[in-house]
Amino acid sequence: DAGVTQSPTHLIKTRGQQVTLRCSPKSGHDTVSWYQQALGQGPQFIFQYYEEEERQRGNFPDRFSGHQFPNYSSELNVNALLLGDSALYLCASSRWGVGAGELFFGEGSRLTVL
Amino acid sequence: RKEVEQDPGPFNVPEGATVAFNCTYSNSASQSFFWYRQDCRKEPKLLMSVYSSGNEDGRFTAQLNRASQYISLLIRDSKLSDSATYLCVVNINYYDMRFGAGTRLTVKP
Numbered sequence: 001d002a003g004v005t006q007s008p009t010h011l012i013k014t015r016g017q018q019v020t021l022r023c024s025p026k027s028g029h030d031t032v033s034w035y036q037q038a039l040g041q042g043p044q045f046i047f048q049y050y051e052e053e054e055r056q057r058g059n060f061p062d063r064f065s066g067h068q069f070p071n072y073s074s075e076l077n078v079n080a081l082l083l084g085d086s087a088l089y090l091c092a093s094s095r096w097g098v099g100a101g102e103l104f105f106g107e108g109s110r111l112t113v114l
Numbered sequence: 115r116k117e118v119e120q121d122p123g124p125f126n127v128p129e130g131a132t133v134a135f136n137c138t139y140s141n142s143a144s145q146s147f148f149w150y151r152q153d154c155r156k157e158p159k160l161l162m163s164v165y166s167s168g169n170e171d172g173r174f175t176a177q178l179n180r181a182s183q184y185i186s187l188l189i190r191d192s193k194l195s196d197s198a199t200y201l202c203v204v205n206i207n208y209y210d211m212r213f214g215a216g217t218r219l220t221v222k223p
Binding site: 033035040041042043044045048056058090102103105106107108 | 118148156157158159160201207210211212213214215216
C-alpha cells in the first residue's frame with residue numbers, strides 16, 4: 001500500500017522563479033492538504049483540496065496556488081519566489097467525511113531559493 | 115498570541131526518565147487535538163489523539179483541559195528511540211489543523 005508520495009524531493013530555485021511540487025495521496029484518500037515547514041518551526045497550513053476544489057486556505061499570499069486532479073493527486077505552485085519561501089513543503093492526505101483525524105504526510109519537497 | 119504554543123525545549127533527559135510537554139491553544143472552539151512526532155528531517159506522524167477524558171497508549175499519556183485550553187503529553191520510562199520533535203496539533207475547523215512549533219526531545223544513555 002503506497003503511502004503519500006511527493007516530488008521532487010529537493011530543488012533549488014532563484015528569486016523570481018516559479019516552482020511546481022507534486023503529491024500523490026495515500027491509496028483510498030481523496031483529500032490533500034499542503035503545509036510549509038520552515039526550519040525549526042511547525043508545519044503551517046497552506047490550503048486543502050477536495051473534489052478538485054480548494055476548500056480552505058491558510059494565511060498565504062496568492063503566489064501560492066494549487067490544483068487537484070480527478071485521480072486525487074495534487075500540485076502546489078509558487079510564483080515569484082522569495083528567499084523566505086525556502087522551506088520543506090509537506091503534502092498530507094486524508095479521507096473527506098471522516099472528520100478531523102489522522103493526516104498522512106509525504107516525506108516532503110525541500111525547496112531552497114537563492 | 116499564537117494559535118498553538120508549545121514549550122520551546124529542547125528537553126535533554128536520561129533513559130528511563132519521565133518527561134512532560136505542554137501546549138496551549140487560543141481558539142476555544144477547537145474540537146480535536148493530537149500529538150504528532152517528527153524525527154529529524156522526516157515527515158510528521160501521528161503519535162496519538164487527545165480525548166477529553168485523557169488517554170494512555172503504553173508509556174504515553176495525553177491530557178486535555180478545555181477550560182484552560184491546555185494539552186499535555188507525558189512520556190514515562192523514556193527510551194533512546196523517543197528522541198524526536200513532538201508537535202501539538204489543534205483542529206481549528208474541519209479543514210484546518212494547526213501545528214505548534216514543536217518541542218525537541220533528546221534521550222541520552
